[in-house]
Amino acid sequence: MTGEWMRTARLYVRLLGAQLRAAAQYKADFLVMIFAAVLSQGVGLIFLAALFARVPHLDGWSFWLVALMYAMVTVAEGIGSLLFEGTWRLAAMVNSGELDYLLVRPYPVALQLMSSAVGFNGLGNLVLGTAMIVVALCYAPLQWSPLQGLILVLLAGSAVVVKLAMNLATNAASFWLQGRNPVVAYAMHQVGELARYPLGIYPVGLRVVLTTVVPFAFTSYYPVSYLADGVDATIGLLTPAVAVACVFIAIWVFRRGLRRYESAGS
Amino acid sequence: MSSASEPVIRAAGLTKVFRSPDKAPGLSGSLRHLVRPRHTNRAAVNSVDLTIGRGEAVAYVGANGAGKSTTVKLLAGILIPSSGTVRVAGVDPHRDRLVNARQIGVLFGQRSQLWWDLTVRDSLEVLRDLYGVSRTQFTERLDEFDEVLGLGKLLPVVARRLSLGQRMRADLAATFLHGPAIVYLDEPTIGLDIAAKDSVRMFLRQRVAAGTTILMTSHDLRDIEDVCRRLIIIDDGRIIFDGDLGRAKDAYARQRQLSVQVDAPVDLAALRAGLPEAQVEQGASTRELVVVFDRFAHRATEVLDALTRQVDVVDFRLQEPQIEDVVRRVYRGELLVLPPQGVDA
């Protein structure tokens, strides 16, 4: 059993490595993408700083805690681009019938898909996001203990998993839509951006949606809420459970979708 | 036929229905479709029964759109049948996808399985890891393939720089790399020049000789004659012929054609009287004759004898029945039912 898991993980790295090798042929791309990522994340940060120059709190949250939420989404996106960028190719692959060969290889289709591309912009996001988290943790008014540190790691990891699972599930909509572009996933990705700010600033209906239907609030707001002992601290503790549920749902949706796959005429 | 060996591929009532949207042209048609979608169902593969024995080499032939690729995808587990069943070496290819993947190889001539931006060697190495082929076996197989496919020169080349023929040879190596027992080849010679086709055919013959079960589609019937012993013809989703290649020729391509050059004009009527079963026609000039005859009704020497009794034959050329003729007639709808197959064929 563990042997099988090891093989799966090793091959994932292998497939991703192949993409890395392939992408290394385009060095200019590499630098431009990292630069673009840092720029777009930086713009958001500048906005955040400008906002807090005017108001001391956002729905009761101080600058460093909001920065922490913001950075968690940045890191999750960075990991998504760097290690799971292939997810975004599903629409094109379903549309053109390129999934054919993946289906005849002895390795899970979803993992072959996710490892089929590397997004170097992720590196920019990851570095910038991590730096922001470190700085924010230093300045934010948090109580620290070893246990708290452990929980932080667990919650942060779960938050990333929620984001990745949502990516997979929303991209799997392409099995039904069959268009060339992942329109649903793009739209949901934009919805996910809302999670960069405290949930309380949104109307109650939207809060419910972001907690249940598309639980992006678990990618940042709820975990930070737990750490800062905010209003929704207990819900924050549920993040790992939500992550597990999201993974199961994503796999289920993907499998259902795969059964609809019809290849292409030629 | 397959009676000698155990079946490895078995399909019963295999059917795949595609649902396509009925859209009136233009924007208004698209909008109307959004409001009230209408669809047409079309069976691309219709109640196909297939039994293929271990080690058989089967040609799967049919006109464009007949359902060949769809059948291959059903057998490979890429598509789920709308109805009917498939078993390949004891497993349901779609349900037991991972088990199935280890025992089959697939090649779609239209589409490469190589990594676009990697060298051929890198692509093969990735596949080696995916299938868990040992390094020694990997080297052995590459050496073996190299003889016919000329892989050596291709290994350091990035896939996107390969010509079509080079790409196909590299793809063939990729398909057979893990030593699959069953291989599906969908148009493995599409777009290749004569030399490249020859090396592909020779390679496939070797694989068949080594015991691989092969099902192959092609529009080039030379491929089929070179590689396969059994012919299956599909038309509009249904199998309309399944039998030995030689037997198909005997049954349907009985017409031989003798082209003769003579030294003086001939009396056609007299000739025709002497060869009642044959068709005797004037050729391009008065010095040329074309005799078409059933090879079971007349022997070629008989026809020649009848000619030489009247005229001096300067030169002649005998044209054997071609598998093309069989298939062409099938496509034209002339041969719809096959004669009953002998039990001990």
Ligand SMILES: Nc1ncnc2c1ncn2[C@@H]1O[C@H](COP(=O)(O)OP(=O)(O)OP(=O)(O)O)[C@@H](O)[C@H]1O
């Ligand atoms: N993914 C698909 N969706 C809808 N219809 C399809 C699909 N794939 C094939 N078809 C239809 O099914 C029929 C059979 O197609 P298929 O590709 O199996 O033919 P083929 O025998 O391989 O033809 P060719 O010699 O042109 O490759 C065609 O009418 C085609 O339009």
Ligand SMILES: [Mg+2]
């Ligand atoms: Mg085809």
